[in-house]
Amino acid sequence: MAKKLNGTVIVTYRCNARCTMCNRYKEPSRPEEELSIATIEKLPPMYFTNITGGEPFIREDLKEVVRALYKKSDRIVISTNGFYTDRIVDLCKEFPQIGIRISIEGLEQTNNEIRGLEDGYRRGYTTLKTLVDMGMKDVGFGMTVQDRNAGDLVALYNISDEMNMEFATASLHNSFYFVESNNIIHDRLAVAQNFEDLINRLLQSSSPKKWFRAYFNHGLINYIFSQKRLLPCDMSFDTFFIDPYGDVMPCNGTKEKQVMGNLNSQSWEELWSSPEAEEVRAKVRCCDRNCWMIGSASPAMHKYIYKPFWWVVRHKIFRFFKKKKYSMYELKIVRDFRDGKVTKQELDACSTCERCKVGEA
């Protein structure tokens, strides 16, 4: 039997939000050119599928998309801004096993400013609460941590914890997908301090899943200091992204779109073993963008499990026997930055922020 893959299906580039860190809404897809059910049916078997956008629930046929994907995939999680409560609730009635991650970028005012969605926090929160009250098990927040909202990180985690929800984090990235090349964290130490607090909250819990989330957040500190990824990136080998136009890509982190083939016009087998796909894989092997997004970090954490595993064991042992908490200064780069051995300008220059490379940040 063919090996199951990890796939991300970008069902639309249309979006009702106006996030400060993502310009995708300025380059939406047209409904008539978005992935058809016939194309979705050509996807390979998957052990995990993330449905994302744009805002996926803008598509009025999303239920049909999910129906088609459940024939292919063991587990599906939809990333959404949670604005279309009725549509989300309606879909969850048919698929109570589905995962829903709602992007909330901070407490009310911060969220609405960053997302450019008036009433966005209340709508997102209402959707979350409704789903929990319906008995949905796999529901959670997603937050893109940046200078403006880092101070809300632990407060939002506490809300998710009280509601017994998942809490997914990310930080700023630049790529064709976000139609953005100038995202950057300015006050790295302040943002990392909030991640450190979150990591200690996660390590303190009794949930092994949260301990591994602590490792992921440790990787985010490493990322915002523009360092090499903690784990290799194997995107396009057993993972893929497909965009609304049917183009299959390794990931959503590249500067320009990298295309392995098009599923509207090719079969999966033809596309996946094509010379174009091999060319993209060769580029991934020497990619230096060092993204740390859940889509590329989670498969790597499963594949190279021994590394996060030992990190978790070490920190749990230190915590238990020596009462020692996690510190961001265990990363050499953070110590070097604190001690003035590395400057902000040097770190900026190593980031993916284009403006920073020419010293304009």
Ligand code: SF4
């Ligand atoms: S590091 Fe990985 S996820 Fe990021 S752009 Fe390169 S190949 Fe894509």
